[in-house]
Amino acid sequence: MALLEVRDLKVDFVRRGERSFTAVDEISFDVEPGQTVGLVGESGCGKSVTSLAIMRLLARRGNKVSGSVRFEGTDLLKLSDREMRDRRGRDLGMVFQDPLSSLNPVIPIGLQITEVLERHRGMSRKAASVEATDLLDKVGIPDPSRRLSEYPHQLSGGMRQRALIAIALACRPRLLIADEPTTALDVTIQAQILALLRELVQDTGTALIMITHDLGVVAGLCDEVNVLYGGKIVERAQRHQLFGEPRHPYTHGLLASIPRLDAGRGEKLVPIRGSVSDNIPWEGGCAFAPRCPNALPVCREVSPQLVPDQGGLLRCHNPVRPAVAAGGGAR
Amino acid sequence: MNTLLNKKKEPIDKLAAASGRSLGGEAIRRMLRSPVAITGGIITGLFLIVAIFAPLLEPKDPDVHYLGDQIRPNFIPGAQSGFPLGVDDFGRDFLSRLIAGAQQTLIVGVLATIVGVLIGVIIGGLAGAFGGWVDTVLMRLVDVMLSFPSLLLAISIAALFAQPSQWTVILAVSMIGVPIFARLLRGSMLSQRDADHVLAARSLGVKRGAIVFRHMLPNSLGPVIVQATLTLATSILEAAALSFLGLGDPDPSRAEWGLMLGKASHQFLDVRPELAYYPAIAIIIVALGFTLVGESLREALDPKNRR
Numbered sequence: 242m243a244l245l246e247v248r249d250l251k252v253d254f255v256r257r258g259e260r261s262f263t264a265v266d267e268i269s270f271d272v273e274p275g276q277t278v279g280l281v282g283e284s285g286c287g288k289s290v291t292s293l294a295i296m297r298l299l300a301r302r303g304n305k306v307s308g309s310v311r312f313e314g315t316d317l318l319k320l321s322d323r324e325m326r327d328r329r330g331r332d333l334g335m336v337f338q339d340p341l342s343s344l345n346p347v348i349p350i351g352l353q354i355t356e357v358l359e360r361h362r363g364m365s366r367k368a369a370s371v372e373a374t375d376l377l378d379k380v381g382i383p384d385p386s387r388r389l390s391e392y393p394h395q396l397s398g399g400m401r402q403r404a405l406i407a408i409a410l411a412c413r414p415r416l417l418i419a420d421e422p423t424t425a426l427d428v429t430i431q432a433q434i435l436a437l438l439r440e441l442v443q444d445t446g447t448a449l450i451m452i453t454h455d456l457g458v459v460a461g462l463c464d465e466v467n468v469l470y471g472g473k474i475v476e477r478a479q480r481h482q483l484f485g486e487p488r489h490p491y492t493h494g495l496l497a498s499i500p501r502l503d504a505g506r507g508e509k510l511v512p513i514r515g516s517v518s519d520n521i522p523w524e525g526g527c528a529f530a531p532r533c534p535n536a537l538p539v540c541r542e543v544s545p546q547l548v549p550d551q552g553g554l555l556r557c558h559n560p561v562r563p564a565v566a567a568g569g570g571a572r
Numbered sequence: 573m574n575t576l577l578n579k580k581k582e583p584i585d586k587l588a589a590a591s592g593r594s595l596g597g598e599a600i601r602r603m604l605r606s607p608v609a610i611t612g613g614i615i616t617g618l619f620l621i622v623a624i625f626a627p628l629l630e631p632k633d634p635d636v637h638y639l640g641d642q643i644r645p646n647f648i649p650g651a652q653s654g655f656p657l658g659v660d661d662f663g664r665d666f667l668s669r670l671i672a673g674a675q676q677t678l679i680v681g682v683l684a685t686i687v688g689v690l691i692g693v694i695i696g697g698l699a700g701a702f703g704g705w706v707d708t709v710l711m712r713l714v715d716v717m718l719s720f721p722s723l724l725l726a727i728s729i730a731a732l733f734a735q736p737s738q739w740t741v742i743l744a745v746s747m748i749g750v751p752i753f754a755r756l757l758r759g760s761m762l763s764q765r766d767a768d769h770v771l772a773a774r775s776l777g778v779k780r781g782a783i784v785f786r787h788m789l790p791n792s793l794g795p796v797i798v799q800a801t802l803t804l805a806t807s808i809l810e811a812a813a814l815s816f817l818g819l820g821d822p823d824p825s826r827a828e829w830g831l832m833l834g835k836a837s838h839q840f841l842d843v844r845p846e847l848a849y850y851p852a853i854a855i856i857i858v859a860l861g862f863t864l865v866g867e868s869l870r871e872a873l874d875p876k877n878r879r
Binding site (some may be wrong): 297298311326328329330331334335337339342343344345346348356358360361405408409536 | 767768769770772773774775776777778782786787789791812
């Protein structure tokens, strides 16, 4: 049995007197223990909403969540608020995008770690601060016992993200959801944070859901990748498969729009035309069709289904053929 | 060479220390550079010293009738040796009564502000923490309080009590601040509800009480603290106004600036006008001092003013 089984997860944003907007549209995926799964897509494709829905952190009002999220067999969506609170931080952890605003500015770092340890592992304040020193050390923060009494604004961006990771991993959750953990950091720090995440995941056997728009992050970290477009999974593949032979024109477009060092001089980047529209209708045809270079007449009439393809899944009427894809090979 | 190096190193160390200062330390540092804050600080500091050590500073007992034999219905003796500001209509030393009045003013102003902050924070905190219908009901209540002009509200509350006393004044004056504090706190609590760090705390399974008291409230109190220093100034003014209007403590032995001003201006303004000026000037200066401190505190704590 998989650690996490997401089945037909659907999130509608409902507002009185307006048509509801489907942010996440029947997404299903599994996460095995110790596995790293990527959710990739551009802004507005529903990747963050998916993570918030799994954690049940969406606002109480204004949305409707359906489907099931089974964690070790228990449907998280059916738990009471209290039961869910007990699981958050203990079984499931989360790392957010902006490390500064995700830390409480008026409380020292140490207290923010011990708070979780006291809450979930029933530790005394004293034992918790010993453990907190250990945790900060483990995430590579130098001089951890001094850092415990410092405030978030006294740490650098990379340190803050390390501290956030330490807090999320304090109770050794079996699943960690990282929502764009490197977006707010500069490139050298990004690499360090990714290396840290990879190391922690391997050491502790924590499963990781990596949410990102950055294919470089995916290439370095994920075992399996789900590409999202308009709230639906359009392609799922193992990492090498995805980078070697992208099948969906959207994936192919994403890969082709990344600058490459080995590209010939004067070779132009190929952007994806257009931008994500606010409400993408999947009812009458493929949502990507208006921007798709491969679009056929059928694409604008019949919504494609997610079907098995080359060991993964694909939602496309006219996928990119391997020969064409060679240009957008692995980075 | 070595000494030169050491000298150069010093400012760098200082800089490093400054960059690691807390928000409060930063605010104090900025206030020390502002002439407005220093002026306000000196006035407030002197007032606090006088008020706290009033019994030691009074040159004469403020309750003893000294020159009673010289007082006629239309004559009050003026300043003379031993009585630098003269005496009041009972022959009591006016300087000593002004000093004793400082203590009264401080007690009433501070207590009224504290009561106002407490009630306001409870109302605003509940509204901000729960939202929904709790928020709606409490905020409509606050709207009703806000719809009264502040002095009128205080007068109506003070007039409710058959037996006016110092406590009815404190209660009446505190009610002026309640709606302001409630709205302020509710506003910043609501914005904290959607803050990233609150979401992060929720993602860690932190209990609701801890989220409100440890994560939302401390981050929302800044504006309330600033408003409290400003309200301290208006509380002093309103308390004096209530006494002036005869809604304060009627005990004639109590030295209270508003009462002294009221009596002097109603009964013997044409005989000894300076007896009205002294308490009036004292009230103005003290209110100004607290206002200056409050304004500069607001400026110092405003992150947009960071330099």
